[in-house]
Amino acid sequence: MYAGRDFAKKETLQQTGDVVIPIVDIMMHQRGRGMFEFLWDEYTWNGKSLGLGHEVHHECSAASPGFGAAVNCFLDLVNVDEGDPKNTVPSGLHRSKDPGVGAFSTYHDRQATAKVKIKAGQELFANYGQHWFELRPELGPIPLRHGLMESTDFYRRFQVLRGRHQLVNREVFEELWDEFVQHCVWKESRILGAFSNTVSERALLEKNMTLKKIRVMESMQTTGWLHEHGTCADHIREGVSTIKQAGRGAFATRDLPKGTVVSALPLIPIINKSVLEMYDLEDINTKRLGDRRRVGYQLLMNYCYGHQNSTMLLCPYSPLANMVNHNQTRANVKLVWGDPERGEHEPNLLTKTINSFADASTSKLAMELVAIQDIEKDEEIFLDYGDAWERAWQEHVEGWNIVGAEDYVSAFMLNQEESTTFVRTDFEQLHNPYPDNIKVECDSNIWKRINQTLFNTAHVVRITRPNSYEFWPCDVLRRRDVNGTTLYTVSLDRPPKEKEKNDIMRGEKSISKRIKLSDIPRMAIRFSDRPYTTDMFLEEAFRHYIVIPDSMFPSAWMNSSPV
Known part of the structure; x- marks a missing residue:
């Protein structure tokens, strides 16, 4: 990716950031399958480093299919900082009444920021580590x-x-x-x-x-070269969709005439969609793969393209292109195969068998989203996901009913509702517990994140290092009021830091360290969801790939019958 204009240091590169899609415990769910290829491993980020770790029992990868997947890395030339995504649910959506919950990622707006001054035509590089x-x-x-x-x-x-x-x-x-x-x-x-x-x-x-x-x-390219060989990557911004059950959607940042390539879509192949299957957690440890109860698919499936006669999925990565929602009557873009002159697309691969992709180490296929009519600035962008998708969605809506969902409260909701109220101590929770899906976490780095002297003397919170937080499950021992400010004493197990791991290997230290924090502010305590309790883990959550039209789908890839 290249800068289309000059960017000042710390300037954001997009109007809005990208969606982030959790890929949860994939090795655990695929246990017993043997070795399998998963090209997304070359494009994902560590989910825990992006704040997704609480979702899983073991490992979480984060598909960040915008800048996070499209930008290359050259460690000495890194000029882009990528932040953490926000985790919010559009207002009013709740599992007790809304069939759309769990069908889209709540992690969004992961912003890319200029680390240094960037000149127009300069290649963008992120830090892979x-x-x-x-x-x-x-x-x-x-x-x-x-x-x-x-x-x-x-x-x-x-x-x-x-x-x-x-x-x-x-x-x-x-x-x-x-x-x-x-x-x-x-x-x-x-x-x-x-x-x-x-x-x-x-x-x-x-x-x-x-x-x-x-x-x-x-790494520099001229503006003329970019116009000839590239595609503009900022035609789209994120916003709350006009379709309530879709969550967020994609909106035009400028007028887009008919025929405009709204987004180039490099594609990551998954040669067998079964690698996205998820199973009952108890069955994973007690039954063979073929005998386990399948409870759903990874959320990633909803963001990939597929066909009913094939095991192949093609997952696009491009800034905000994954925010384009389905609407058959208001569709204003369509899918076409990519132009080799404008991106990494090798048309000869369309005649190869699916197995030829088994050893792929990088993306070599691409599609494009093309405007089929004039699109006005701020108009929502829609794609027709296909008749099969539409039928599956209507059946899903008609059958939506989750028993007992009325009482569900997510950590996001609780953090909003109780951000200014007392946090219950462990003793108080014996009589008035928080919901089973909720755990209390404390920031072990609070005194590094704010000015401790100023807080201790005047109880004024001044954040000095906003992104240095490190939350871990904690016990709230007591609280006290000092001149109108509520202070908390907590204890927590802090996992070892990198420099301590060698001592642990030699048996000189325990795996975790119990620490006590006294008189910390309310902002150092938050509620978090326990693993496998958020909406995306609902067995009833909607899962279906976006359908590639018959006229586009290669016959060489049709290796299965419709289910």
Whole structure:
């Protein structure tokens, strides 16, 4: 992805951020299946790092199918910061009456922000972290953080060596460098891997330009090139959908004439939709895969394209394109296969069998959302998901009935309703407990996040590090009033930090550390949902892929009969 205009430092790159879709305990639900390919693993983020960890028992991946999946990473060129998503439910929706709950992700508005000044035409890079590259040696010796600086220093030392032997023909040193870099036995050296070893690169290094500046320059494209080879990625913003049960939707940020490519859609293939199946938790530990009771599918299914005669799913990733909702009578965009001139789309793959995608390491297919009529600014964008989807939805609506759902209260609702009320102590909860699906969490980093001295002396909360929170389940021991301010004393188990893990391996420390926090403010305590209790885990929640029209779907992929 490239910047279409200049961005100032800390400026957001979109009007609104992206949806984030939890992928929950997939290895646990697929236990017994053996090894299976899941290309999304190359595109997802750690769910716990984005605040999704409370949803699961073991592991949670976060599909962030906008900037989070579309932006590349070059650690020394990172110019985009990606924040955490918000977790909110559109007003008025409740499982006791609304069949749409659980069918869409409540995690949304994950914003991408300029980490530094970004010039128009500059490629955008997010931070995957060093660990991501270290786990993928097949990618080659890609430089890690500060790698370009180290490689530049290495070349400077070569220049010094050459300068000390001025009597030796310069061509000898050029041949020596070429031989060393291209045929060195240290094939996995990230310092040597940083060099492309081209004539132009060498010329710029000789002009004392650093490798970092060279790579930034190489990542630039002209506005003309972007218009010819790219597609605008900010035609869409998020908003509350005009269709209540859909939650949020996509709205045009500008007038879009008929024929406009509203969004380019690179596609991640899932060759067998069964990998998204979810099973009864008790059955997972006691029964073989074929004997378990299936309770549903991963929420990701609702955001993917498929066909009733195929096991294949194609999951799009593009900023906010996954927010486009279904409406057969108001559809104003359609799906078409991508243009190879504008993106990574290889049309020859449409004639290959599904099994040919089994070893895919990256996305090589793409579609486009194209306007089928003029779309006005702020108009909601709709796609016809197909007759099969429409029938499944109508059947779902007619059968919606969850016994006992009237009493359900989510953590989101409780945090809104009780943000200014007392938090009950553990003793009070013996007589007046919170709902079974709710747990109390405390911020172990509260004194790092706010000015502790100012709070202790004047009970004024001044946030100094807004994103440094670290919430863990806690016990509320007592509370007291000091000059009109309620203060809490809590205890919690803090899991080990990275630097403590080696001590744990040697048996020198316990796995968790019990800590006590005294006189903390109300803002350091929140309610959280227990694993598998939010709407997306309802067995009754709607699941259906978006249907690819028969006229588009390749016959080579039709490997199953309609269920």
